[in-house]
Amino acid sequence: MEVQQKELHAIRPLIEQRADPFIYRHSDGYYYFVASVPEYDRIEIRRAQNLEELAASTPVVIWRKRDTGILSANIWAPELHFIDGKWYVYFAAAHTTETIEGLFDHRMYVLENDNANPLEGSWTERGQVRTAWESFALDATVFEHNGSLYYVWAQKDPKIEGNSNLYISKMSNPWTLTGPQTMITKPEYDWEIIGYKVNEGAAFLRKGNRVFLSYSASATDFNYCMGLLEADADADLLDAASWxxxxxxxxxTDESISLYGPGHNSFTVSADDEKTLFVFHARTYKDIVGDPLYDPNRHTFVAELLWTADGRPDFRGSVASLAHSAQ
Structure with a gap:
């Protein structure tokens, strides 16, 4: 008997023109959404009680870039976290100078709000997250694991060839690193060094007795792609050998479903807490005019995260499932 194959469709975004998406489901029953806006000039939050309503919900601008100096250019990849009863937004920002290099000389910063609803109240600038050296740094994420708060980020080590590697450190509070800062991956494989030598955009996930860090690599055009780190849940996460x-x-990229340059993902959960959801950005076309960073059409997609038989995230299967269900 011939097995009928399910038809694949081009997948549809949940939210258009929002890159580096981060969705968090809070204990108040709301989903909160932050991402890079095409103008790279502000941070906005939207919320809704289900994912479908996020696209139509009205964004609230919580912070705008400064006119000059630090924090005045290319506001990238905000993430919203709730830690010890307060809200924190982690993001990267560059500065305006007389040379173009300043526009891409990013540092990492933190905002804090103690209001129950992060769309209200006031946001305080907690300042720059200081690392072992002053250099290009971005795409921070935080997570709690086995009683400790961890910070993972991408940074340029002046002594290592390439654009950014991934590092991990513990935190003494939500804006201060403490103890050793460990490099856990650098671009080394062919698929990580197309256009640029990049490891960035990490996202943490735990499943059973393993923890995972997904990340993105290569240039931000159709070559952008994802890699995966894993460690035992009880391992020393500050030991590079654990990963x-x-x-x-x-x-x-999967041209059969018009998916180009997928990456910079996050994870959230379904409303019933039963399913892990895979949140990522991608374009729906390949050819870009000019610098890919200024093409606004990186859209936010959400798929149920599937798992392989050996217990690892199945990103390809998750996207294929989304394509099967698309109409």
């Missing part, structure tokens, strides 16, 4: 790295990318 095992995928030798091949776990998600890449």
């Amino acid at each position: 095992r790295k995928s030798q091949a990318p776990v998600l890449t």
Whole structure:
């Protein structure tokens, strides 16, 4: 008997023109959404009680870039976290100078709000997150694991060739690193060094006795793709040897469903807490006029995260499932 194959469709975004998406489901029953806006000039939050309503919900601008100096250019990749009863937004910002280099000389910063609803109240600038050296740094995420607060970020080590590596450190509070800062991956495989040598955009996930960090690599055009790190849940996460790295990318461009340059993901949960959801950005076309960073059409997609038989995230299967269900 011939097995009928399910038809694949081009997948549809949940929210258009929002890159580096981060969705968090809070204990108040709301989903909160932040992302890079095409103008790179502000941070906005939107919320809704279900994912479908996020697209139509009205964004609230909580912070705008400064006119000059630090924090005045290319506001990238905000993330919203709730830690010890307060809200925190982690993001990267560059500065205006007489040379173009300043526009891409990013540092990492933190905002804080103690209001129950982060769309209200006042946001305080907690300042720059200081690392071991002053250099290009961005794409911070935080997570709590086994009683400790961890910070993972991308940064340029002046002594290592390339654009950014991934590092991990513990935190003494939500804006201060403490103890050793460990590099856990650098661009080394062919798929990580197309256009630029990049490891960035990490996202944390725990499943059973393993923890995972997904991340993105290469230039931000159709070559952008995802890799995966994993460690045992009881391992020392500050020991680089604890992390095992995928030798091949776990998600890449798929022209059959008009998916180009997928990456910079986050994870959230379904409303019933039963399913993990995979949130990521991608374009729906390949050819870009000019610098990909200024093409506004990186859209936010959400798919149920599937798992492989050996207990790892199945990003390709998750996206394929989304394509099967698309109409």
